[in-house]
Amino acid sequence: LAKTTQPISMDSYEGQEVNITCSHNNIATNDYITWYQQFPSQGPRFIIQGYKTKVTNEVASLFIPADRKSSTLSLPRVSLSDTAVYYCLVGDTPSGTYKYIFGTGTRLKVLA
Amino acid sequence: DADVTQTPRNRITKTGKRIMLECSQTKGHDRMYWYRQDPGLGLRLIYYSFDVKDINKGEISDGYSVSRQAQAKFSLSLESAIPNQTALYFCATSDSGAGRAGELFFGEGSRLTVL
Numbered sequence: 001l002a003k004t005t006q007p008i009s010m011d012s013y014e015g016q017e018v019n020i021t022c023s024h025n026n027i028a029t030n031d032y033i034t035w036y037q038q039f040p041s042q043g044p045r046f047i048i049q050g051y052k053t054k055v056t057n058e059v060a061s062l063f064i065p066a067d068r069k070s071s072t073l074s075l076p077r078v079s080l081s082d083t084a085v086y087y088c089l090v091g092d093t094p095s096g097t098y099k100y101i102f103g104t105g106t107r108l109k110v111l112a
Numbered sequence: 113d114a115d116v117t118q119t120p121r122n123r124i125t126k127t128g129k130r131i132m133l134e135c136s137q138t139k140g141h142d143r144m145y146w147y148r149q150d151p152g153l154g155l156r157l158i159y160y161s162f163d164v165k166d167i168n169k170g171e172i173s174d175g176y177s178v179s180r181q182a183q184a185k186f187s188l189s190l191e192s193a194i195p196n197q198t199a200l201y202f203c204a205t206s207d208s209g210a211g212r213a214g215e216l217f218f219g220e221g222s223r224l225t226v227l
Contacts, residue, residue: 032214034214034215036216041200041221041223042218042220042221043116043202043204043218043219043220043221044155044202044216044218045218046215046216046217049215085154087154087155091214100145100157100206100214100216101157101171102147102154102155102156102157103154104153104154105154
């Protein structure tokens with residue numbers, strides 16, 4: 001089963017760029033890498049997804065090296081409202097099915 | 113109205129009671145999931161269903177059962193609740209045919225307290 005490893009927590013200041021790296025050494029060929037954001041007492045919500053190289057959307061960028069064994073979520077110029085837990089997931093594909101396993105995530109605290 | 117609706121949102125019960133948490137979705141997705149979250153921890157997958165006739169155990173299925181009554185409904189049951197099942201429960205859906213591979217859409221959560 002694909003498993004991910006992320007830092008438990010990170011602190012940053014408003015206006016800074018934040019990079020959160022996730023390791024997924026056992027990623028399978030067909031797996032996508034997906035990042036979710038969760039605020040307290042709310043369900044996680046999708047941020048960004050990629051398969052290889054770089055993906056950018058209106059809220060974040062995702063960098064994936066050629067070997068795909070890690071990925072980095074980049075949040076440009078964070079604000080206090082970006083304080084949340086960030087999860088890295090890889091599609092888990094035993095027998096051709098997907099089931100999404102969340103790790104403990106990275107707790108990001110943005111300071112004023 | 114929310115696309116993924118969970119009921120009840122909060123429930124306090126006693127040890128040994130049977131509890132059902134319900135989830136319904138209007139997104140037309142074929143896949144549904146139940147997760148559990150304990151304070152300060154990540155989400156753990158309890159059960160998942162890829163269609164009405166397909167039910168699969170997740171990481172922590174012991175003590176739980178599920179029923180997929182229709183494509184839009186997926187319920188989670190605790191036959192005999194125990195205190196260590198006190199947690200925040202989330203239902204999620206995904207579309208097997210989605211452009212984004214399996215993006216999950218979550219409900220607002222059901223907070224269960226077992227005394």
